[in-house]
Amino acid sequence: MKFAILVNEGPYQHQASDSAYQFAVAAIESGHEVARVFFYHDGVNNGSNLTTPPQDDRHIQKRWSALAAESGVDLVLCVAACQRRGMVDEGERDRNKKDAINVADGFRISGLGQLIEAGIEADRLLTFGD
Amino acid sequence: MEDEEYAGGVQKKFIYINRRAPHGTVYAHEALETVLIGAAFDQDVSMLFIDDGVYQLKKEQRPDSLEMKNFSKAFKALEMYDVEKLFVETESLQERGLNESDLLVDVELVARAKVAELIDQQDVVLSF
Numbered sequence: 001m002k003f004a005i006l007v008n009e010g011p012y013q014h015q016a017s018d019s020a021y022q023f024a025v026a027a028i029e030s031g032h033e034v035a036r037v038f039f040y041h042d043g044v045n046n047g048s049n050l051t052t053p054p055q056d057d058r059h060i061q062k063r064w065s066a067l068a069a070e071s072g073v074d075l076v077l078c079v080a081a082c083q084r085r086g087m088v089d090e091g092e093r094d095r096n097k098k099d100a101i102n103v104a105d106g107f108r109i110s111g112l113g114q115l116i117e118a119g120i121e122a123d124r125l126l127t128f129g130d
Numbered sequence: 131m132e133d134e135e136y137a138g139g140v141q142k143k144f145i146y147i148n149r150r151a152p153h154g155t156v157y158a159h160e161a162l163e164t165v166l167i168g169a170a171f172d173q174d175v176s177m178l179f180i181d182d183g184v185y186q187l188k189k190e191q192r193p194d195s196l197e198m199k200n201f202s203k204a205f206k207a208l209e210m211y212d213v214e215k216l217f218v219e220t221e222s223l224q225e226r227g228l229n230e231s232d233l234l235v236d237v238e239l240v241a242r243a244k245v246a247e248l249i250d251q252q253d254v255v256l257s258f
Contacts, residue, residue, distance in 0.1 A: 006256070040164075080160075080163065112167040113171070115164065116164070116168040116173070117138075119142065119253075119256070120138060120171065120254075125256070129258075
């Protein structure tokens with residue numbers, strides 16, 4: 001089955017991102033496809049490479065980046081949500097004249113159309129949120 | 131980069147479930163953004179307002195005093211985006227002392243006992 005995932009909450013405060021990640025891993029291990037994970041609202045903060053959790057805690061961003069590298073899952077951060085929350089890639093840095101980049105490897109910034117498209121193309125769209 | 135017209139030719143039934151009051155959290159505003167962007171994809175769209183979500187449709191909101199944007203006006207424009215199926219759960223209105231005349235737009239009331247059936251008819255359920 002082809003899955004798409006929507007993550008609506010940021011890392012550590014809510015379990016949503018953890019549950020979404022664990023679902024994605026379990027689905028892929030079971031032979032399913034996870035085509036895209038779309039991060040919306042505070043969920044875009046999952047893509048920040050500036051996070052440094054304590055060593056004995058899970059590293060939520062690195063886990064997602066590794067999943068993208070290993071399984072080719074498309075990790076998409078909503079552009080409007082990113083702009084409000086200071087999530088910046090090269091394109092956004094240049095467009096909005098910022099002096100830093102913090103979008104981690106494996107993540108890309110794009111529009112809400114990517115969420116709708118995922119809903120149309122996937123067999124199931126699952127929401128993880130509050 | 132975004133807003134591109136979807137050329138796949140697939141039409142699914144999308145329902146957006148709005149459960150929260152309009153200004154205490156960002157969900158209501160960003161759900162509406164999703165509906166407006168999604169309209170370009172020519173899908174069969176419904177919106178359902180339950181729990182505190184019914185407050186999103188309340189007339190005479192003045193969130194400018196909170197330095198919040200009054201996005202409630204956009205609900206009136208949904209018709210132009212071919213989003214015409216607005217469902218409101220009857221009990222959620224009643225429990226909050228509201229009725230249809232308190233709402234900005236024409237809606238279809240749906241009883242709590244029928245909400246599961248409405249959701250069951252959809253292909254894609256997005257809950258905010």
